[in-house]
Amino acid sequence: MREVAVIGIGQTKVEEHWDKSLREIAGDAVLLALQECGMDSTESIYVGNMMSGSANHQQHLGSYIADWVGMRFSEAVHIESACSSGSAAFRAAVMAIASGSINSAIAVGVEKMTDSPGSEITSQLATAADADWEADMGLSFVAINALLMQRYLHEYGWDKDDFAGFSINAHANGAHNPYARFQSPINKSAYQKAPMIADPINLLDASPMGDGAAAAVLVPVEMIKRPGQKMIKIAASAAATDTIALQSRKDSTWLTAAEKSVIEAYSQASVKPTDIGVFELHDAFTIMAALSLEACGFAERGQGPRLAIENQICPKGRIPVATRGGLKARGHPVGATGMYQIIEVVQQLRGEAGETQVERPVYGMAQNIGGSGSNIITHILKAEHF
């Protein structure tokens, strides 16, 4: 199996891109990534996206994006696994290069959600859940996560306010990221006063939708010829599923798919949790941040919120998370999110994360969650020359 590295990254700001189409947003990220490493094309393109078929009346995003960025004739395909579509596209690129079938690839995650009214997007987001047994019963995606959080509060005796730290840390970090949707810090009082969306999830527990794209150029390590070429190795890539409906799980407050994929990833990279210098986790809701930290071995079961309370998740803490704002403040353009996580880990490993730079990380981890924990993909990246 050939080793694979990221040599170029690109992203757009997450916001409401009224003046740009889906292909323009994706194209901007792809061209920036190519430009950064001095390439003008790759053999294949893997496009992560969740809802363009309904939100933008456009499927077939592989050909659509390849054509737009001047790479017609390249191989191109669209990959979807709800909110983990971005990292699923990245993983497909990694495996294609590792197989020897191709020698260069772009993975790009893109989502343009603000073309449609919010009510339509809410119903499209619910297609990540079980149509028959969740969505058709009236559960929105926020409602599913609210049930989960309610159960967690009940089981472990936390107060809702104990989750404030996740949101405060994300917004504090996002304030230093020019690509973040929200760039203002918040305080605990703002969190406490935020309007309730689906009890106990309030506005500051939930990540905002938005339009955005993030891209990375991947090549086999053996083909990197330029001395001094920036290179971040993929040390591990692993994925696992769980039931699509939350109600089908015997244990709803434990992310089994996260545990399975992270155990496999730690094994591939020959590392343990304490080796991970930065962790871009999937804080679509604050409860998901807590559950990820637990499943990945950074907190005991039921103790995820303690890391936020003790502020161990800030850039100088024991396990920095959401260092560029996370889903909460950078924004959550669903199919793009996994690729934002990847390139943010790359920024950290390169030492290019500015005011929120973590000190000397060698390994960085990105974990992307599709559905209510039903499709979880974990990547560990490694800085080769820091």
Place this chain on the structure above:
Amino acid sequence: MREVAVIGIGQTKVEEHWDKSLREIAGDAVLLALQECGMDSTESIYVGNMMSGSANHQQHLGSYIADWVGMRFSEAVHIESACSSGSAAFRAAVMAIASGSINSAIAVGVEKMTDSPGSEITSQLATAADADWEADMGLSFVAINALLMQRYLHEYGWDKDDFAGFSINAHANGAHNPYARFQSPINKSAYQKAPMIADPINLLDASPMGDGAAAAVLVPVEMIKRPGQKMIKIAASAAATDTIALQSRKDSTWLTAAEKSVIEAYSQASVKPTDIGVFELHDAFTIMAALSLEACGFAERGQGPRLAIENQICPKGRIPVATRGGLKARGHPVGATGMYQIIEVVQQLRGEAGETQVERPVYGMAQNIGGSGSNIITHILKAEHF
């Protein structure tokens, strides 16, 4: 790069499955494929599908299908490239196994189109075209192909009736396939009297929509341990794109993406067109059958219809196509079609194709077309012990 083989296949009949949901159809094909090779699960599932997000209000098909077939915790992902989604899923499975990342996979193509009214499906099919420059201008997918066929007739001086042979051959073969949507032969008179859909494409030039699923189990050749295990090797897997909008091509009557992917496939398998014993091509419209035969080197440019006129495409002909009915008679449940093509080639290479069995094929080829020729994926399979 590890060699990969298909060891199990399964399919459902293509029809209007009013009594079955999307997951039941896909599950039936997956379980049949597993049963055939005596397995009960694989490490990963690759689901090819085009339009479930809009037609069935269900995305996230990886987790959705994995859960249903009892493979929760496996890796699972959904792959889309319009009508070539099925073979794109197969290619993803091939590369994942070839990379050494996983040791077993299922590729399944599934589409359930008859839940929605025909007018809605027509508009969803148009999401394979360019939303801004084709679909929004009022072009349906049939209309795009009609423009292409009109141009071809004009350039090469054929009469519309010269395409009848493609449809007649497909229906003659489909009559012997219990999984085909249409199992009655047609004659030239029926073709000539068929109602016009979009001039010059009539009802018998066009493939029917339908519900269906087809699946294959893949493993590395080196891990096949059982003596006598049925094994069909993947000798080549290649993909290429062209512009998404037909109008953007300098040369609209030539399938450049087919040519590029087939040249790469011939090279990988070290074969030439005369080595191909059976060719499951993408006859969504009769014009596409002609163009595929030309791009793959079976006919001179502009001479594709001659193979139909001379009946060189029947099971005993020089280059048998649509041997199980093709898209025309077996049916075209869009995201499933690529996988039907693959398993039909497997049937031929195993000698299990009944009355339409081709004599002693060693190599079989499947070519799946997404959009109006904008995403074309070619696989060559090889019978190891015939």
